[in-house]
Every structure is written in C-alpha cells, then in structure tokens.
Amino acid sequence: MRTVFWDENRDALCMxxxxxxxxxxxxxxxxxxxxVAQAITExxxxxxxxxxxxxxxxxxxxxxxxxxxxxxGLLADLREAASTLGAARPTAVNLHWALxxxxxxxxxxxxxxxxxxxxxxxEAQRIADEDVEINKRMARYGAELIADGDTIIxxxxxxALATVDWGTALGVIRTAHEQxxxxxxxxxxxxxxxxxxxxxxxxxxxxxxxxxxxxxxxAGYFLRTGQAHKVFFGADRVAANGDVANKIGxxxxxxxxxxxxxxxxxxxxxxxIDLSLDSGKQIPIEERDPAEVLNIRRDGQPLSPPGATARNxxxxxxxxxxxxxxxxxxxxxxxxFEDGLREVTG
Amino acid sequence: MRTVFWDENRDALCMxxxxxxxxxxxxxxxxxxxxVAQAITExxxxxxxxxxxxxxxxxxxxxxxxxxxxxxGLLADLREAASTLGAARPTAVNLHWALxxxxxxxxxxxxxxxxxxxxxxxEAQRIADEDVEINKRMARYGAELIADGDTIIxxxxxxALATVDWGTALGVIRTAHEQxxxxxxxxxxxxxxxxxxxxxxxxxxxxxxxxxxxxxxxAGYFLRTGQAHKVFFGADRVAANGDVANKIGxxxxxxxxxxxxxxxxxxxxxxxIDLSLDSGKQIPIEERDPAEVLNIRRDGQPLSPPGATARNxxxxxxxxxxxxxxxxxxxxxxxxFEDGLREVTG
Numbered sequence: 001m002r003t004v005f006w007d008e009n010r011d012a013l014c015m016x017x018x019x020x021x022x023x024x025x026x027x028x029x030x031x032x033x034x035x036v037a038q039a040i041t042e043x044x045x046x047x048x049x050x051x052x053x054x055x056x057x058x059x060x061x062x063x064x065x066x067x068x069x070x071x072x073g074l075l076a077d078l079r080e081a082a083s084t085l086g087a088a089r090p091t092a093v094n095l096h097w098a099l100x101x102x103x104x105x106x107x108x109x110x111x112x113x114x115x116x117x118x119x120x121x122x123e124a125q126r127i128a129d130e131d132v133e134i135n136k137r138m139a140r141y142g143a144e145l146i147a148d149g150d151t152i153i154x155x156x157x158x159x160a161l162a163t164v165d166w167g168t169a170l171g172v173i174r175t176a177h178e179q180x181x182x183x184x185x186x187x188x189x190x191x192x193x194x195x196x197x198x199x200x201x202x203x204x205x206x207x208x209x210x211x212x213x214x215x216x217x218x219a220g221y222f223l224r225t226g227q228a229h230k231v232f233f234g235a236d237r238v239a240a241n242g243d244v245a246n247k248i249g250x251x252x253x254x255x256x257x258x259x260x261x262x263x264x265x266x267x268x269x270x271x272x273i274d275l276s277l278d279s280g281k282q283i284p285i286e287e288r289d290p291a292e293v294l295n296i297r298r299d300g301q302p303l304s305p306p307g308a309t310a311r312n313x314x315x316x317x318x319x320x321x322x323x324x325x326x327x328x329x330x331x332x333x334x335x336x337f338e339d340g341l342r343e344v345t346g
Numbered sequence: 347m348r349t350v351f352w353d354e355n356r357d358a359l360c361m362x363x364x365x366x367x368x369x370x371x372x373x374x375x376x377x378x379x380x381x382v383a384q385a386i387t388e389x390x391x392x393x394x395x396x397x398x399x400x401x402x403x404x405x406x407x408x409x410x411x412x413x414x415x416x417x418x419g420l421l422a423d424l425r426e427a428a429s430t431l432g433a434a435r436p437t438a439v440n441l442h443w444a445l446x447x448x449x450x451x452x453x454x455x456x457x458x459x460x461x462x463x464x465x466x467x468x469e470a471q472r473i474a475d476e477d478v479e480i481n482k483r484m485a486r487y488g489a490e491l492i493a494d495g496d497t498i499i500x501x502x503x504x505x506a507l508a509t510v511d512w513g514t515a516l517g518v519i520r521t522a523h524e525q526x527x528x529x530x531x532x533x534x535x536x537x538x539x540x541x542x543x544x545x546x547x548x549x550x551x552x553x554x555x556x557x558x559x560x561x562x563x564x565a566g567y568f569l570r571t572g573q574a575h576k577v578f579f580g581a582d583r584v585a586a587n588g589d590v591a592n593k594i595g596x597x598x599x600x601x602x603x604x605x606x607x608x609x610x611x612x613x614x615x616x617x618x619i620d621l622s623l624d625s626g627k628q629i630p631i632e633e634r635d636p637a638e639v640l641n642i643r644r645d646g647q648p649l650s651p652p653g654a655t656a657r658n659x660x661x662x663x664x665x666x667x668x669x670x671x672x673x674x675x676x677x678x679x680x681x682x683f684e685d686g687l688r689e690v691t692g
Binding site: 020022023189194201205211212213214215217219221224247248249251253255285290293295298301302306308309312313 | 368535558562564593642649655661663
C-alpha cells in the first residue's frame with residue numbers, strides 16, 4: 001500500500017495516518033482540499049515527497065470541488081486552493097514544487113473545464129507514480145555508498161512513509177539490504193515527534209533490517225567510538241549551494257559525523273532542490289506547537305512541570321561543508337555542489 | 347531542604363526521589379547501605395556530587411550495620427560496603443572520591459570501633475556540608491562568565507537536585523540571576539531520562555528564572571541562528587587533560603557551540619576531576635537499560651513498536667578542544683588544562 005494514494009472505491013484521497021503509528025494502522029481519507037491542507041499541517045502525512053504528492057492530490061480535489069464552468073474560473077479556484085495548500089507547511093519545498101507543476105500543466109491545457117479536472121487528477125497521479133520510480137533510482141545510486149557490514153545512523157523517517165513508496169535515505173538502506181549487504185541501523189528517535197522510534201523502527205521491522213533505537217543525544221557517542229560508519233538522512237529543502245534543511249537535529253548529527261571523519265549523506269529527489277535560494281539562510285524554518293516538546297509521558301507521568309514553556313523549531317539547516325554528498329535520482333552530487341545540483345535538476 | 351541529608355528524626359539517610367519529579371515530591375529514606383547502592387543505580391538520586399554525598403552516608407550506614415567489635419573488623423566491613431557502593435554507577439568519579447575519602451579517614455583513626463562509627467558519620471556529614479559551600483564558591487566564579495541579557499543553553503540537571511544543594515552549572519546560573527543579570531535559559535530536555543524537562547525546568551520555576559524547554563536536537567538551531575550566547579553543563583568525570591565525561595549529548599552540544607563561536611563551560615567541584623586518567627578515552631561509560639529509551643508515551647500511545655530494541659549509553663566524552671573553560675571552587679581553568687587542573691586540585 002502506498003502512503004498517499006487516490007482510492008477509486010472511496011473516490012477520495014487516502015493516506016496512512018502517521019500520527020497513530022506504530023500503535024494503530026489507520027487510513028485517513030479526504031474529499032475536501034482544505035482538510036488535506038490541515039492534514040499536512042497536523043502531520044497526518046509528513047516527509048517532503050509525501051507532502052508533495054498529498055498537495056498534488058489536494059489540488060485534484062479542489063478541481064472537483066470547484067463549480068467553475070470555464071477553464072479560467074477553474075484555474076482561479078485552483079490558484080486559491082494552491083495558496084491554501086502551500087501555506088500548510090513552510091519548509092519542505094516539494095509542496096510548492098508539486099503545486100507549481102500542476103498549476104503549470106493546468107494553465108497550459110487548451111481544453112474545456114471538465115476535461116481540465118481530469119488533466120489535474122492525471123498530473124497528480126503522475127507525480128505520485130513518478131515519486132516511487134524516482135525513489136528506487138535514488139536508492140540504487142545511494143546503495144553504492146553503503147558497504148557490507150556498515151552501521152548507519154539514520155535521522156527522522158525517510159522511508160516509504162515519508163514518500164509515496166520506498167523512501168529516500170531509508171530507501172537507500174532498504175535497497176542495500178536487498179542487495180545482500182549486512183547492515184545495522186542506529187535509529188535516531190528524533191525528538192520531538194519521534195519519527196525515528198515510531199515510524200523508522202516500524203518500517204525496519206517490516207523489512208527485516210536489524211536496528212537499535214538511540215536517543216538523538218547518543219549519535220555523537222557512537223560516531224566517536226567508531227561504532228557508526230555512515231550517516232544518512234533526507235531533506236526538506238536543498239539550496240543551490242548544497243545547504244540542507246532537514247528535521248531538527250540534522251545539523252548536530254552532521255557536525256558529529258564530520259568531527260569523526262564519517263560521511264554524511266543527504267538523499268533527495270530533485271524536487272527537493274530549490275535553486276531559487278542561494279543558501280540555506282533563506283530557507284524558512286517552521287516553528288511548531290510547544291506541546292510537541294512538552295506532552296510526552298513516561299510511566300504515565302508528565303515529563304515537564306505544569307506551566308513550563310517550550311520552543312519548537314521543526315527543522316535546521318546543515319551547511320554544505322558538512323554534507324559529503326547529495327544523492328538524487330539523477331546521480332550523486334559531490335562538493336562543491338553548485339554545478340552538480342544545477343546539472344541533476346537541469 | 348537538601349537533596350541528600352541525614353535525617354535525625356528518622357535516623358536515616360533521606361533523599362528527594364528524583365524519579366518522581368516533577369509530578370510528585372517525595373522523600374526516600376534508607377537505613378541499609380545496600381539499598382542506598384540500589385537507589386544510586388536506579389537514579390533515585392543522580393548528579394555526580396549528590397551521588398558522592400549519598401555514597402558517603404551509605405558508608406556511614408554500613409558502619410552502623412556492621413557488628414564488628416574491633417576497628418580492623420569494622421574497616422573490613424566498610425571496605426566491603428565501599429565496593430558495593432562503588433559499583434552502583436561507573437562513570438561519575440565523585441562516588442569513588444567520597445568512598446576513598448571516608449575509608450582514608452577511617453583507616454587513619456586510632457580509636458575504638460564505636461568511636462570510629464561516629465567518625466565515619468561525621469566525615470559523611472562534612473562531605474555534604476562542604477558540597478554546598480563548594481557549589482556556592484563555584485557559582486561566584488562561574489557567574490562572572492555570564493553577561494546581562496545572555497541566553498544560556500543548559501544540558502541535563504546540574505542544580506540543587508544534582509548536588510547536596512545549590513548546584514554546579516545551574517548554581518552558576520542561579521547566582522548570576524541573584525546578581526540581577528537578566529538571563530534566559532534554553533533547557534535541553536535531555537533524553538532519555540529527561541532530567542532537563544523534569545528537573546531543571548522544575549528548579550528554574552522555583553527560582554523565577556525565565557526558560558524554555560527545547561528538544562536536544564534544537565540546540566544547534568539556536569546556536570546557529572545566534573539566539574544562544576553561552577553553553578553550560580556539569581560533568582561526571584574530568585580527565586587530567588580536560589576531557590569531560592558528562593550526560594549523553596554534551597559532546598554534540600559542545601561541537602555545535604564551537605562551530606558557532608559560542609563558549610561552552612563545564613562547572614565541576616574538584617572532586618569530579620580524576621587526575622589518574624590521562625584522557626577521557628579511559629573513562630568508563632555506563633550503558634543503561636534500553637527501556638529508558640523505549641518506554642515513553644505521547645497521548646497515551648507507546649512511541650516505539652513492540653519488539654524494538656535500543657542502545658542506551660548514559661554519558662559521552664567531550665574532548666578538551668571543545669571546552670572553553672572548566673569552572674571549579676578554586677577558580678576557572680582555561681586551556682590547555684593540564685597544569686590548571688593540577689593546580690586547582692592540589
């Protein structure tokens with residue numbers, strides 16, 4: 001099953017509700033694009049490529065919801081919907097990439113409104129289908145970077161759940177595993193939302209890949225004691241210079257990798273690369289609800305005192321000097337990144 | 347109230363049960379040294395200086411429990427108890443320092459067994475009393491490093507709860523606050539046991555010092571965006587070359603501080619300095635129960651899949667090159683640390 005898909009029977013956009021995993025496996029289905037925008041904000045769906053596909057199908061829903069009888073009217077409604085969907089989360093650029101791609105196709109389509117609705121749906125479906133294929137291509141490039149016997153530190157979730165299917169960084173690990181390489185994964189739990197311990201651990205169990213969950217704090221220990229040989233993560237936006245915005249904590253992980261001569265790889269579809277930004281400094285960083293930091297419990301006990309406040313930036317920017325290579329579906333880009341990133345996106 | 351104290355009414359060693367905070371404030375009292383060793387292992391009491399005081403009173407209990415009628419017999423029983431207490435946790439050297447100090451006093455005492463029991467208790471009490479005085483001296487030295495308006499990142503808990511009273515790194519922050527400096531603390535939640543969000547946040551509320559809890563992952567973001575000006579932490583053991591063993595995550599935090607030109611300070615009583623070790627590589631690192639990583643919940647949901655395994659190193663070693671200064675009760679030591687550390691401990 002795909003993480004994000006159009007369900008013909010339900011005639012709705014359906015997604016695995018990632019807030020409930022690993023305790024419950026449930027689908028959330030949508031027929032209103034505004035509800036899709038909210039689902040993206042609330043992280044029913046997360047992971048840059050999965051968000052892109054969800055937004056694409058969100059626009060297809062908006063096309064069906066629009067009562068416009070003319071292509072111009074429908075396009076205006078699509079643009080409004082794209083603005084709502086585009087505001088759902090600020091950091092991952094795939095969201096905007098998918099919306100732009102669909103708006104472009106729609107605006108260039110010469111036929112009537114009713115046909116245009118089908119064109120939009122077909123383009124959304126194409127984005128979803130392509131994502132799976134792109135991930136598998138990336139995975140083959142990336143798997144060449146993994147040696148038999150490697151222990152790999154992985155941050156956040158970048159697997160099938162973060163994409164339409166297969167995954168980016170975790171897709172690389174999965175492909176290396178299928179190639180027969182013996183690998184062990186140290187899964188950063190990835191506070192505050194614990195995508196590592198909740199989602200990545202759950203995926204690795206399904207694939208039969210050996211792993212241990214670690215607190216994010218422990219990554220430096222394993223790197224410094226020579227117990228980890230590679231670091232892999234995805235990204236939510238890559239600037240033209242190779243600066244990588246990714247889940248909060250990636251920067252400190254990449255620093256620790258570099259300090260110990262361990263390579264750190266970002267695995268991204270080219271739709272994550274934003275050549276319009278010179279550097280990572282220009283990437284907007286989402287700050288989420290402090291409750292995400294405050295609301296965990298152990299043994300039923302709340303883990304912060306009543307009245308405590310929190311700050312909760314969801315992403316950080318890892319400067320290009322700490323990135324060993326960026327793996328894309330069109331090849332592996334090494335530093336300096338400028339030319340290579342232009343090439344793979346060209 | 348002190349974190350660790352001899353209670354005359356109960357005729358017992360009492361400690362604030364730090365496993366229950368901030369939900370419950372409860373004392374745990376002991377009359378058997380073996381139960382004290384277990385309490386140290388289970389982290390009823392934690393924080394290097396507090397563990398040292400607890401172990402000292404543990405030996406005083408052992409002296410009372412011993413049926414030996416001769417000083418030699420009592421000393422043998424004390425040595426056996428010291429070996430049990432010394433094995434309770436491996437990384438913090440204060441534990442061994444306190445045990446050694448009491449055994450030395452006991453072995454040099456020329457009087458009869460009954461008097462020797464009193465001597466041991468008096469020495470334990472002296473260690474506890476001195477800890478408070480030492481912390482306040484450290485705090486005055488350390489507070490000079492804090493400027494009005496500073497935002498300070500703090501890792502783990504190093505406050506009154508980590509010591510007999512006042513605290514090491516948090517003691518410095520508390521003293522700077524009492525001096526009228528306006529400071530804001532970014533409290534690393536400190537996974538896996540969340541000493542930051544549970545204990546440090548609770549202490550800061552009591553002292554009226556403004557703070558926000560952050561996930562450990564977020565420290566790099568605040569450092570890189572210029573929103574944090576100093577980093578403070580304690581230590582569990584400092585080697586002769588200034589390498590600092592401290593709560594897991596300190597190494598990555600210190601790396602991020604250095605990468606952004608932000609000073610990182612370790613605040614330690616000289617009893618934490620272990621000149622017998624040339625470097626941090628020789629410091630034993632405790633690996634604790636994986637359940638500490640796996641057993642947290644959010645909204646009542648378990649946060650890792652059934653059957654998932656974890657690794658749980660409790661400490662890491664920050665190399666001396668990342669430490670800006672080490673604050674002790676005898677002054678601030680700057681790099682290179684070898685001579686200065688010998689001087690302050692001499």
